[in-house]
Amino acid sequence: MVDQHLDNMSAGTLLKGLNVFTNKFPELGILHIPAFQKDLQSNYQSTRTLLAAMLAVVKMQPVLVNQDWAVHLLSSEAYLDYTKAKLADEILRPPRIHTVQALLIMTLHEWGSCGFHQAWIYCGIATRVMQAIHSQRVAPYPLDPTADGSKDAVSLAIENRAFWACFIMDRMISSGTYNPPMLPMSEMVKLKVMRPLSTVEFAFGPDANLITMGFERSTPLLDQQPEEPLIIAHGFEILVSGFDIWAQVMTFIFNDGRRAPGMCAPENCPWVSGSPWYRTQSQLRAWRAGQHHRLHYPSNSVAIHMSLGYGESFTYINLLYYVCTLMLHREYFPFLPTTVSAPRGPVDHPTLEAEAPLGWWEESARELFEAAERIADLLHEAGECGIALATPFVGFCAFSAAYMNLYVYRFPQMNIGRSTRADELMKMCLDYLEEFRGVWKIGDAWIKTLKYASLLYERAADDRGQYLGKTRDDFNILHQSIHEFRVLDRSDQHIQEIEGAGGRDDGRPVEPLSFEGDSMHLDMPLPDILTDLTNSACEQGAWSQWWPAEFGLILDQGGGGGGGDVDTATRQNHNSGVSDTGHQLPTVHPSDAYND
Incomplete structure (x- = not known):
């Protein structure tokens, strides 16, 4: 049935689906629309498999709601089942570029659906098939001497994009895991893979002289600035x-970051030139400097680039920059400060063995919380322009920004009172995640993690003595979840940490919140989940405080997905240094903080 459906698809439906995929998945800019249409006419099975994979993820996108042409599509599940069945056979046949492309789409889908093992395998197979295709063309003595290694310019362009898409997906799904990337940049150099082509070069094919230059044009990807x-x-x-930089950032963090052996030595402190953190930060800044200034947000808007047809790519590039900045700086900030803590580095073992230059922590705080602000604003502006992105990586950006805005909302002095919009920005991220989790299952675990972080920080802000002396080790699992791109639902462990560290553990098993049953479903709107949480308060008193009252108000006013003004009086009190109870917030004392 699916074969017949794909064969009978109208040209209009096909083109609209391809357009949605091309715009909404910038990391998978792999489909050359004219060539794809031509291949479909040739009736290749691998082309139909690729079409089904593409339609599976397109059908999930919110942009298709109320689109007349989309009613002719099958369910996402029907396309997925078809794709998986066909790929099981195709991966062992002679290598085809359509197989690589379909495997890459399935990698992204499985990751967003929390099928992390499946995503890892799909990506690995895609990379191996792509290497076989490339070797068949460039190797002086290919394994298949009967294969024709000659390609026209457009075919070479498609091969180029697919190979680099393997590189991106390999980097992406290695993040938040302890699995090393399979496709290092050094291997791309060794194979003389041409640098990633521009939009125009991909559309029309690279010039003949560019093809002969090979990888030499790609040196700016390594350690040089582009001309x-x-x-x-x-x-x-x-x-x-x-x-490539993102993968370095996440590798640093998941190899224990500043807690790794020797990382607290004076020569490895983050402000020291030559330290691992400093080198990565320098690479990130060089990457940013290598982009035209018109690509930098917020000095250039999403709306301007939308008018040029590049709104999604512009948003994605800037999200990548700001989330790398956020992750780098967050690594050295205390996990559990107090309401009077000033910007500073870790205060528990192992502490840094040198003093930071004057003003370094204040500047680090500015960059950290500004990055969280920029991410929230980017997602909101993209949504207002009607070009919202819903890919797993973008969801992680929203989750990370939501967490940091929650953090600075509860502990405003960690940015010296500069984050005056933290509550508003938090709402923007929640609005995004509410819609995102309707597309990707991975969003549910991020929302749950935010709830537990909110519970902890509300308690810590309201009662300074409750967690006094507690270290990051007391919240190791929650800390892990906050960093994970491969996030899991660890609700039971999170509440046990929070209850135990807060002295509420009376020896009885902690009743974990159940998201199962007739009265609670994860597919209900987020405000309804929060209402159910409040109504099902347990005797330990945790659930009645599950989400900060201010954010509950924000969500109630916003209807879970729309706008709605936040409580103006609450924001004004917060911004003026007055607590929600009307008391003046204590003055800052740098040494008064919980342990990191």
Whole structure:
């Protein structure tokens, strides 16, 4: 049935689906629309498999709601079942580029659906098939001497994009895991893979002289600046080098970051030139400097780039920059400060063995919380422009920004009172995540993690003595969840940590919140979940405080997905240094903080 459906699909429906995919998944800019249409006419099975994979993720996108052409599509599940069945056979046949492309789409889908093992396998197979295709063309003595290694310019362009998409997805799904990336940049150099092509080069094929130059044109991806700033037409190339930096950031964090052996030594402190943190930060800044200034947000708006047809790529590039900035700076900030804590580094073992230069922590705080602000504003502006992105990586950006805005809302002095919009920005991220979790299952675990962080920080802000002397080790699992791109639901462990560290553990098993049953479903609107949480308060008193009252008010006013003004009086009190109970907030004392 699916075969017949795909064969009978109208040209209009096909083109609209391809357009949605191309715009909404910048990290998978792999489909060359004219070539794809031509291949469909050739009736290749691998082409139909790729079409089904593409339609599976397109059908999930919120942008399809109320679109007349989309009613002719099957369910996402029907396309997925078809794709999986066909790929099981195709991966062992002679390598085809359509198989690689379908595997990459399935990698993204499985990751967003919390099928992390499946995503890892799909990505690995895609990479191996792609390496076989490339070797078949460039190897002096290919394994299949009967294969024709000659390609026209457009075919070479498609091969180029697919290879670099393997690189991006390999970097992406290695983040938040302890699995090493399979496709290092050094291997791309060794294979002389041409640098990622621009939008124009991908559409029309690279010039003949560019093909002969090979990888030499890609050296800016390594340690050199491009001769000219890269413009938005080079968006895919920018993402390639950006995700290489992203992978370095996440590797640093998941190898224990500043807690790794020797990382607290004076020569490895983050402000020291040559330290691992400083080198990565320098690479990130060089990557940013290599982009044309018109690609930098907020000095340039999403709306401007939307008018040029590049709104999604512009948003994605800037999200990547700001989330890397956020993750780098967050690594050294206390996990559990107090309401009077000033910007400072870790205060529990192992502490840094050198003093930071004057003003360094204040500047680090500015960059950290500004990055969280920019992410929230980007997502909100993109939504207002009607070009909202809903891919797993973008969801992680929203989750990370939501957490940091929650953090600085409860502990405003950690940014010296500069984050005056923290409550508003938090709502923006929640609005995004509410819609996101309707597309990708991974969003549910991020929302749950935010609820537990909110519970902890509300208690810590309201009662300074409750967690006094507690270290990050007392909240190790919650801390882990806050960093994970491969996030899991660890609700039971989170509440046990919070109850135990807060002295509320009376020896009885903690009743974990159940999201199962007739009265609670994760597919209900987020405000309804929060209402059910409040109504099902347990005797330990945790659930009645599950979400900060201010954020509950925000969600009630916003209807879970719309706008709605926040409590103006609450914000004014918060911004003026007055607590929600009307008391003046204590003055800052740098040494008065919980342990990190």
